[in-house]
Amino acid sequence: MFKVGSKCGEARCGELYTRHGVIQTPIFMPVGTQATVKGMTPTQVEDVGAQIILGNTYHLNLRPGSKLVQEMGGLHRFMAWDKPILTDSGGFQVFSLSELRKVREDGIEFRSHLDGSPLFLGPESCYRIQAELGTDIAMVLDECPPFPCDRDACADAVKRTVRWAGEFLEHARTDGFLERGHHVFGIIQGSTFDDLRQECAADLAAMDFPGYAVGGVSVGEPEEEMLRQVATCAPVMPVDKPRYVMGVGTPPQLLKMIGMGMDMFDCVMPTRLARHANVFTLNGLINLKNERFKNDAAPIMEADNYTCRHFSRAYLRHLIMAKELLASTLLSLHNVHFYLELMAEARAHIEAGDYDQWSAAWIARYEAGDA
């Protein structure tokens, strides 16, 4: 169930009810690809304000396997995370990571990027894997076209995506998955073709999914094109359901998409950048390897997280230069907190009714980049 609360222009606050609690939207979901948000304990993830994290069907199915996770009590118990989990369908990873993939009308043949073993993912197996993981929000199997792509190939991919979405939802319904309080979200594809995007969105909307996602963005297209695709989809996405943009983005991109009425986001950026010494500030990204931070006694920024409460830039730089594990932990913790704080502020400004002015000012300061 999803309740829309305050609105401010297209931006809105909402509450999404799951088997593991209520999620306040707009929200960012830290990525826990392999049953761990990289470098952070579940307690640290919770402490920085995460309400929901993302798990990865493709990776978890290859290793350790969804059957094993089920045998261990499900993904929540396995990784000691008692709040909501969304699992992506694996469609994106099949296209970006695996080898020798072959799209059939009933699913996708591919080879594992770990050991080359032949695998098949269809709407039913994709549903079963996510059901075995015990996810709160399952994503349908989709076909994610590359950028750029041929229009005819894209139209075929959209047809399959819509058909697979229907089959996936049918399996979930038959199995009592929705009745037990799990959600299934449909995924809108269509690459850069506005009419294909809108047809796909309309076809999915007719199936009455508990939520809808914009997929196939952030696959190499320019930023304006990405934002344009989200803007294209927004008017044809049901207003009473959560709207999720998959795999994005930078802080300004998130604020812009919230302004278009989007509710949920996930991205590896905060943790991946952290592992490469990059940290977010209100004035843009900084790279702590820089010599100028060598004796900088200030924290990354004035933020109420463990890293900024305890450690100077000089210390963090030392950990990075000494290749200490703790660097990844402390920087990831800060970056994830930064994203979650940004979402909390966005919610507050939607409720206060000044979202557009606030977000424009926030973006201007961030992009001035005098960090």
Next chain:
Amino acid sequence: MFKVGSKCGEARCGELYTRHGVIQTPIFMPVGTQATVKGMTPTQVEDVGAQIILGNTYHLNLRPGSKLVQEMGGLHRFMAWDKPILTDSGGFQVFSLSELRKVREDGIEFRSHLDGSPLFLGPESCYRIQAELGTDIAMVLDECPPFPCDRDACADAVKRTVRWAGEFLEHARTDGFLERGHHVFGIIQGSTFDDLRQECAADLAAMDFPGYAVGGVSVGEPEEEMLRQVATCAPVMPVDKPRYVMGVGTPPQLLKMIGMGMDMFDCVMPTRLARHANVFTLNGLINLKNERFKNDAAPIMEADNYTCRHFSRAYLRHLIMAKELLASTLLSLHNVHFYLELMAEARAHIEAGDYDQWSAAWIARYEAGDA
């Protein structure tokens, strides 16, 4: 100041007072070589019961430099650790890590293992560096002979070690270091030569150090030889001062040395083994990579630490196989907790008066190794 409390045979409990609080001995000191206990936040180190950690003069002097640490408020503030810190002298690292070292009568010339730059460490500079770090317990500069070593060369090394110890202590006294509540420990060298060990111990005892260490063990000699050296030194180490065995050891070795009247230990073993998937149990070490743990829903052992309270062996094995950073953190946390719990139990059994029986039974179970 050091107060000896309960005794049980040679084993004893004690309280060592420092500028950052009281340490209950016998105690294990987790190693924080580069201003971090590898893979753990200071909060995690504190949560598993650490009372004091070790920092490394050699490493911290090379990177980030003791002057920088001083400028950042000292090592405690730099690394956000508000409990006691002991820093080793760097003597051991000069002999084990650096290149082209040349022992002079006034100190050691060597080249950095990081960039080959020429450096010199003498009793005064060794004191200055540790004073700049702001350590609670400084270790004198010593010359650590290899194993095996020539008797004449060892005798010369012992002479220099004793002279440097006196000079180090003099610099510390002149500087008011002891008056301000910092400690300086002397280091007994002498390799496997009992008379040299005992002469060295007696010469150092005459200087009235606040504490004494057995150095130059665990440098490649057989375990029996190591234990024999500690037994050789024990009777000539002042009973009213803390006794520290440097760089050791396995849990049974620690229990045996406590039985000889030793009070303090440090070792990289718990964190280094953790990074190679090895964890301690009451029945010996286990390697979590082993296939038999694949679907093992039990914790590593029944222990009251974050890792064992929340995670199964199956999950930890998954993290290891997936090369996730969190594996090092969770395994290190368990292993360090294991060592600290062992010390807490040892203290309890010394107080209860059954230390020898308890430690013999503990060692027998551990070495039966049916983990």
